[in-house]
Amino acid sequence: MATIRLGDKAPDFTADSSMGTINFYDYLGDGWGILFSHPADFTPVCTTELGTAAKFKDEFDKRNVKMLALSVDGASSHAEWIKDINEVQNTTVNFPIIADEDKKVSDLYDMIHPNADNNLTVRSVFIIAPDKTVKLIITYPASTGRNFYELLRVVDSLQLTAYHKVATPANWKKGENVVVSPAISTEDAKGIFSKGVEEVKPYLRMTPDPTA
Numbered sequence: 001m002a003t004i005r006l007g008d009k010a011p012d013f014t015a016d017s018s019m020g021t022i023n024f025y026d027y028l029g030d031g032w033g034i035l036f037s038h039p040a041d042f043t044p045v046c047t048t049e050l051g052t053a054a055k056f057k058d059e060f061d062k063r064n065v066k067m068l069a070l071s072v073d074g075a076s077s078h079a080e081w082i083k084d085i086n087e088v089q090n091t092t093v094n095f096p097i098i099a100d101e102d103k104k105v106s107d108l109y110d111m112i113h114p115n116a117d118n119n120l121t122v123r124s125v126f127i128i129a130p131d132k133t134v135k136l137i138i139t140y141p142a143s144t145g146r147n148f149y150e151l152l153r154v155v156d157s158l159q160l161t162a163y164h165k166v167a168t169p170a171n172w173k174k175g176e177n178v179v180v181s182p183a184i185s186t187e188d189a190k191g192i193f194s195k196g197v198e199e200v201k202p203y204l205r206m207t208p209d210p211t212a
């Protein structure tokens with residue numbers, strides 16, 4: 001069992017999946033990645049999540065984010081389950097699901113929380129930057145399906161703040177005003193952000209989304 005924190009290098013692994021053997025780093029290439037775990041195959045919430053994830057793949061692709069799911073069942077079980085997901089969700093699961101029967105990857109990423117369940121993974125989400133550092137970790141219980149709009153929203157924030165000296169405020173969505181990084185003086189900010197800087201308070205300066 002490993003504890004992974006923000007800024008750590010994402011552990012690499014090679015594992016079987018619904019699309020054959022995958023080496024994580026090779027799969028990510030030089031793009032971003034989202035790794036998300038599911039408690040088990042043939043479970044209702046996971047079925048809705050994977051169908052939804054498949055429908056969001058184009059949006060993750062646009063953001064250069066490779067999707068990789070994980071469940072603690074085997075590849076042949078995944079293959080049967082994917083047929084159900086495609087049928088009931090009216091979609092095509094178009095990214096790999098790791099077959100983690102021996103829980104090697106689940107352990108590596110601390111996806112099993114024994115006080116929640118000894119055998120099943122919780123709903124972990126890891127977002128990984130092109131330098132392979134972990135930029136975001138979210139953990140949901142098995143009883144709560146994830147919101148994929150929120151996952152896209154945090155990708156937008158992570159990608160914006162990786163390349164611009166800004167942070168994103170509460171409930172921010174791509175295109176809305178952002179916060180100037182506290183590390184920059186207001187005077188310097190006015191030189192950097194050509195769309196203007198509003199000083200609401202000396203520590204709270206807003207500027208339009210520099211990419212909008």
Ligand code: BEZ
Pocket residue numbers: 039040043044045046047120142143
């Ligand atoms: C589900 O995906 O529906 C689920 C899995 C494990 C426990 C509870 C719900």
